[in-house]
Amino acid sequence: MLVKDNFPSISGMYLINGEWISSSHVKPVINPANIKEVVGEIALCSQDDVNQAVEAASSAFQTWSQTTIEERSNLMLAVASKLEKIISENISLFVRENGKTLIEAKKDLGRCVEIMKKGPDLLKEWWQVQDFSNEHQKVQIRKRPRGVTAIIAPWNSPMILTFKRLVPALLTGNTVVFKPATDCPLTVMNCLKEVAACFPQGVINIVTGSGRVIGDTICSHPKVKAVAFVGSTETGKEIIKNCAPTVKKLSLELGGNDPALVLQDAKLDDEAIRNMRGAVLRAAGQVCSAVKRIYVHQSRYEEFVTKLEKDFHRIVVGNGLHPDTTMGPINNKSQFDFVNDLKNKTIQEGANVVNCGRKLDDESWENGYFMLPSFVTGVKQTSDIVQLEQFGPIVPILPFSDTEEAIHLANDTEFGLRASVWTEDESLAIKLADRIQAGAVFHNNHTIFKDLRLDFPGLKESGLSTETIYGGLEFFTDSYGFAN
Known part of the structure; x- marks a missing residue:
């Protein structure tokens, strides 16, 4: 018999437009060190749930994208301080659903706070207008957020690999539809519950369940403008196919040997x-x-x-x-x-x-x-x-x-x-x-x-991405020329 009182508060729930919704369709999350223990449940969302999440993100983008980088940076720093206070209470949950050691879990969660604290300074430096004017023409390179962004996380390091994408996406003014891995969703969702509560409704949305249902729907949705995925090369190839009809911007961190x-x-x-x-x-x-x-x-x-x-x-x-x-x-x-x-x-x-x-x-x-x-x-x-x-x-x-x-x-x-x-x-x-x-x-x-500002894309079938220093910020933005 399941003792659901011991489950985290987000167990069996998903987040759309600021509202946590309970689902009657769930799948157990098992402790890999004790497969008799159910750590919690993950909701099995439908295509309609995904569509609602995308619509909520699209609506929120209209106002969130108009906030200043100072407003977004200050909010991110405030949220980082809040998250830092609850990291320790989530380490045990992470070990129980992921299997890592306590030392490994503590490092994973702590580095998420580090990303949130360093991101705003990088943003202020990177967001500056670039001037290429000469005597013949005034030319500027300016930046703006891209739109609704999908982030699809893996089960092996869901915390750090989610926050490395979530933080630059939000700092640059985008809204997010996030899909965690079904085998290890609880800790990242538990932490994002605290984070999402600090942002306007619809800026962060979370849909859970089958990659075939949720992932395919997200990647084929015309209002999703960018997809950041970490996972297997095989799944990455499917994402490319689903994104091709609407030519979405892709960041793919895939397999390695x-x-x-x-x-x-x-x-x-x-x-x-x-x-x-x-x-x-x-x-x-x-x-x-x-x-x-x-x-x-x-x-x-x-x-x-x-x-x-x-x-x-x-x-x-x-x-x-x-x-x-x-x-x-x-x-x-x-x-x-x-x-x-x-x-x-x-x-x-x-x-x-x-x-x-x-x-x-x-x-x-x-x-x-x-x-x-x-x-x-x-x-x-x-x-x-x-x-x-x-x-x-x-x-x-x-x-x-x-x-x-x-x-x-x-x-x-x-x-x-x-x-x-x-x-x-x-x-x-x-x-x-x-x-x-x-x-x-x-x-x-x-x-x-x-240095968390540094990472490099894989070659061949290991991915499509550039994460070096400003690469994360660049991926979630559109640069455009202004000339007269």
Whole structure:
């Protein structure tokens, strides 16, 4: 029997034009560390609900777009202070519906406040009119909000990836229709409840449910002018199709199959191995920019494998709420089954899969989507474990003979999100980075950008977006020329 008194207040609800509406059609949100526990419910909205949300956003845009950047900036700073006060009370909820550890959850939520606080200063600098006048003609480049914006978030890092889009959209004067992921919607909605209450009605609207129903309706709606999506490449391609008839502006942060190249002179000390382990296993590998393939010079191969295995054994897998846990479960059954199937197929192909780490609690292991971290040796470049985005705590390690082969192997994928080069020769790292097909290349690490103003688009099938410094602000605006 469900104890709904323990559910968050937004459970089974959605937001249109300032009103939170209860739905009789809901789906349970399961704790991936204890699949017997229902954390809350998500409403299954209809196409009509989406249309109402878009109409509300369109109506609100008429007035919100006319506010000044000072008004929007001051409001954003005030809301940031309000959100900061409730972050701590939402960390446990986030762990229970997402599966991350307490440390990972705290970082995700805290960075949302950081984005809200830094955004207004960036806006004031970026919004200035650019003057290209000369003796022949007065010409200015001016900016204005684009209109109703759709933001579609993933389940792996819904807080940070939502706020990185929501904040610039609102600051530049747009209104938003937001769709959270069905497997992890509650924390972001709980936080947005506080945020939306501070904005005029209709500026922020939230519709939930099936991606096929909600996402398709949003993307095909003629009044939606821009769509910012984070998720799989397959879904991204469907979004492109649905947006094509109305030529919407698109920001797509899609899949990745990030290579790490460990060269002959790489420094394989404890810090380097620890950094590599974090790059592979952060959030149980459920990060689009995680290392998903490791290529090691054949002269260092055995040394690297031995050291990485030793470090992987430090991992404790269990419920993220437990302070001893260093890696939580896979978020949902579909992804859990996919990674397990991929792992089993790899074993059937004759590759060597080595499980590492330890279980926090044997008794509860079967009640969650838990998986020990593992690595794969004796695997071919053509194997699915190398070619696909596994999005889980398993990584193939392959040898190479020279840098030309390493570059060929790194680029042998349809993805191009991130990459890393591990060498003591920085000039060589830069030369290789020039040839690696990725939106960003790290040297002797494989991490995220510490400065939240910095991010870079993926290449090939990893996305369509520009998020570097002002890229988020630029995406949600139209620049136009004024001349006489």
